[in-house]
Amino acid sequence: MNPLLRLALLPRTVLETTNILLTAEDAPIGVTPRDIVWTHRKTTLYRYRSSKRTHDVPILLVFALINRPMIYDLRPGNSFVEFLLDQGFDVFLLDWGELDDSDADMGLAEFVCDEVDGAVRETIRASGASEISVIGWCIGAALSAMYAALHPSAPIRNLVLLTMPVDIRDSLYTTWIGRETFDVDEIADEAAVVPGPVVDWANKLMKPVTNYVTTKRRLFQQVEAGTADRVAFQAMNRWVSDNPPFPSKAFREWLTWMYKENRLVRGRMELRGHRVDLGNIDHSVLVVTAGADHIAPRHTTMPFFDLVSSDDIEHIDRPGGHIGLMAGSKAKREIWPDIVAWLAPRSGPVPLEESEAGAASDAAPASGH
Amino acid sequence: MTQPTPGDRARQQYEDVEKKTAAAMERLVGSEAFAESLAMFVGNVTALVRVADLGLDQVVRATRLAGRRDIARLGRQIARTEDKLENVLVVVEGLEAELALARRERDEARGRLEGGESQGESQRDSGGTSTGAPRRARAARTTRAASSDVLTRGGSDESGR
Missing domain, CATH: 1.20.5 (Single alpha-helices involved in coiled-coils or other helix-helix interfaces)
Structure with missing residues (x-):
């Protein structure tokens, strides 16, 4: 571009870039129509109904405790939920909600044995299916794996684990948290919940220049070149900066058991007196790792394969970051179809009478929730 | 270039x-x-x-x-109550399922019984003797109801929450 023209357009570019950044909070995310199926404390289970359901086994989506699950349904046209519905799956989403001081007593056992357990039960109940598929992401994947390990007879047919930390000895988080001087107990004793912005700050600190400077500089250049995708940037920006509070008990247990004591991989994790033995997992398992993941690097997930006893286990590794892999602009073409291609033959067709009843109910006016 | x-x-x-x-x-x-x-x-x-x-x-x-700690304490109290309600809900849902099963079995048995009665009537009409089907069906229903009670109690014990 002509330097003079660039200079002349500078005020407009600055104005538009600032506007995109400042109004990101208004970006609509998670807009796919859904029903509330079950609530317990702050947890909500949502159901997204497919109008062309072709698979009998519904999908339960479980996300991490430190971000909103809306990343699964980021924006129209780039939503994993929308994609799954289009592929004929009935989808359920577990939302941990806005946890506050009164949830300080929520630890890993409460999330795994109460909330995930309740979500599995209610998914079965609402869908009428006899088994479900669980897709977990990040901490959500670890919680799902813990649940499957603790409940070998739970009605889970397939387990899809996305960028899951398992053996995190050699990671940046462990360098920060694993040391003696990082007093997890002091923080957990003081704060009923670790505020969302603190978690966000810690995550961004892992790549400070990239997160605080490069992203904004790139946006500025894209605005200048007229190639900025306002909707995509704002949706992702809103999601990234919206971290829910992390209950102190779960914070203490997750950091101590996973980063300081590495209990999961050593088989020493216990929830409500029961050992979490990953060897109990004999479901069909798909593990997805991201080549440029700095939060749960690939090598921290790989030990999982030696621990589980599944015969039907597959691994997909793709270039991409911890979140970008599943929510980036290329995800719809490069990773979602692979996940569906793995799930579809393991999810059975919808029984004939049910699909006919579904077609009839689709034709009837929907009841609002 | x-x-x-x-x-x-x-x-x-x-x-x-x-x-x-x-x-x-x-x-x-x-x-x-x-x-x-x-x-x-x-x-x-x-x-x-x-x-x-x-x-x-x-x-x-x-x-x-009320300070933040007081409100948090109140919130925890409500959460504990909700936990208990959830446990009750699980038990009620289990009972509901058991009841639905028992009802279905009862209806099936009744259907069989009515089928048997109409058969018996037609047999009586044609001068035949009673088959004793009503008594057997009632006995079967009683046994199933008893075993369903045992299952329900076992189920709620197993939930252990």
């Missing part, structure tokens, strides 16, 4: 510097020294927050208004 303008060159140089700074910062935050400083920083901030929180809470309580 067009020659890069001074502006483009400056921009390229800035991007190179940014890239090198990003790599250097990532090395820095990954170092033991940074981790040690971070641990101490977090410890200090936590201690300061504790002092500020306690002070603020005392001030609010002195005005006889």
Whole structure:
């Protein structure tokens, strides 16, 4: 571009870039129509109904405790939920909600044995299916794996684990948290919940220049070149900066058991007196790792394969970051179809009478929730 | 091919510097020294927050208004009640399922019974004897109801929540 023209357009570019950044909070995310199926404390289970359901086994989506699950349904046209519905799956989403001081007593056992357990039960109940598929992401994947390990007879047919930390000895988080001087107990004793912005700050600190400077500089250049995708940037920006509070008990247990004591991989994790033995997992398992993941690097997930006893286990590794892999602009073409291609033959067709009843109910006016 | 303008060159140089700074910062935050400083920083901030929180809470309580801790305590109480309600709900849902099963079996048995009765009537009409089907069906229903009670109790015990 002509330097003079660039200079002349500078005020407009600055104005538009600032506007995109400042109004990101208004970006609509998670807009796919859904029903509330079950609530317990702050947890909500949502159901997204497919109008062309072709698979009998519904999908339960479980996300991490430190971000909103809306990343699964980021924006129209780039939503994993929308994609799954289009592929004929009935989808359920577990939302941990806005946890506050009164949830300080929520630890890993409460999330795994109460909330995930309740979500599995209610998914079965609402869908009428006899088994479900669980897709977990990040901490959500670890919680799902813990649940499957603790409940070998739970009605889970397939387990899809996305960028899951398992053996995190050699990671940046462990360098920060694993040391003696990082007093997890002091923080957990003081704060009923670790505020969302603190978690966000810690995550961004892992790549400070990239997160605080490069992203904004790139946006500025894209605005200048007229190639900025306002909707995509704002949706992702809103999601990234919206971290829910992390209950102190779960914070203490997750950091101590996973980063300081590495209990999961050593088989020493216990929830409500029961050992979490990953060897109990004999479901069909798909593990997805991201080549440029700095939060749960690939090598921290790989030990999982030696621990589980599944015969039907597959691994997909793709270039991409911890979140970008599943929510980036290329995800719809490069990773979602692979996940569906793995799930579809393991999810059975919808029984004939049910699909006919579904077609009839689709034709009837929907009841609002 | 067009020659890069001074502006483009400056921009390229800035991007190179940014890239090198990003790599250097990532090395820095990954170092033991940074981790040690971070641990101490977090410890200090936590201690300061504790002092500020306690002070603020005392001030609010002195005005006889509910402080954050009081509200959190109330919230926990509500959460505990909800936990208990959830446990009751699980038991009720289990009972509901058992009841539905028992009803279905009863209806099936009744259907069979009515079929048997009409058969019996037609047999009586044609001068035949009763088959004794009603008594057998009632006995079967009683047995199933008893075993369903046992299952329900076992089910609620197993939930153990």
